Amino acid sequence: AQSVTQPDIHITVSEGASLELRCNYSYGATPYLFWYVQSPGQGLQLLLKYFSGDTLVQGIKGFEAEFKRSQSSFNLRKPSVHWSDAAEYFCAVGPSTYNNNDMRFGAGTRLTVKP
Amino acid sequence: GAGVSQTPSNKVTEKGKYVELRCDPISGHTALYWYRQSLGQGPEFLIYFQGTGAADDSGLPNDRFFAVRPEGSVSTLKIQRTERGDSAVYLCASSPTGTTTGELFFGEGSRLTVL
Numbered sequence: 001a002q003s004v005t006q007p008d009i010h011i012t013v014s015e016g017a018s019l020e021l022r023c024n025y026s027y028g029a030t031p032y033l034f035w036y037v038q039s040p041g042q043g044l045q046l047l048l049k050y051f052s053g054d055t056l057v058q059g060i061k062g063f064e065a066e067f068k069r070s071q072s073s074f075n076l077r078k079p080s081v082h083w084s085d086a087a088e089y090f091c092a093v094g095p096s097t098y099n100n101n102d103m104r105f106g107a108g109t110r111l112t113v114k115p
Numbered sequence: 116g117a118g119v120s121q122t123p124s125n126k127v128t129e130k131g132k133y134v135e136l137r138c139d140p141i142s143g144h145t146a147l148y149w150y151r152q153s154l155g156q157g158p159e160f161l162i163y164f165q166g167t168g169a170a171d172d173s174g175l176p177n178d179r180f181f182a183v184r185p186e187g188s189v190s191t192l193k194i195q196r197t198e199r200g201d202s203a204v205y206l207c208a209s210s211p212t213g214t215t216t217g218e219l220f221f222g223e224g225s226r227l228t229v230l
Contacts, residue, residue, distance in 0.1 A: 009155075043206070043222050043224065044206070044219075045221070090157050103160060103219070105157030105158045108155075
């Protein structure tokens with residue numbers, strides 16, 4: 001069964017600094033990978049997704065993520081963090097089997113942005 | 116509506132009581148999902164509907180949990196004989212199709228507290 005590990009429970013960065021949130025997955029085949037963001041009082045919103053092709057994917061709000069098969073990782077990055085990026089971030093993996101809906105989420109990383 | 120709507124946003128109940136949580140998905144979305152998010156954890160899959168039928172209910176923890184979607188739109192998650200361990204945020208998501216290649220659109224969740 002697939003699983004997702006987000007090693008960092010909480011990260012604090014200064015506004016304007018770069019950000020990298022780690023995600024490692026376990027899956028027997030090439031997975032579908034996602035990053036979602038959950039802001040206070042809002043539902044989860046998709047930032048970006050990887051299915052195939054270019055291993056560096058661009059998302060909304062200036063985020064990007066890189067799929068590294070050899071490391072089973074899908075880390076999320078942003079070159080310059082804004083105060084509005086403070087939120088909870090979830091990495092998720094979905095099986096590449098048609099109509100299988102068992103998407104697994106990591107435990108999340110809470111991002112705090114210092115002024 | 117414009118997004119996924121969940122009611123109530125907050126529910127406090129006593130142990131042993133019956134609870135219903137409602138989800139109104141985005142109009143036209145055929146797939147509907149229920150997830151449960153416990154404190155400090157990522158969303159955990161409960162059940163998935165494609166149209167009116169439950170295509171996958173493997174995530175329901177026990178027979179106290181049941182969900183319906185009688186007309187292929189609104190869904191209700193029903194919890195009988197609630198226990199303190201049922202306290203969590205229950206998330207609903209919808210998708211235009213039933214495959215994991217698509218984005219899930221989440222509601223803000225219903226926070227259930229069992230005293």
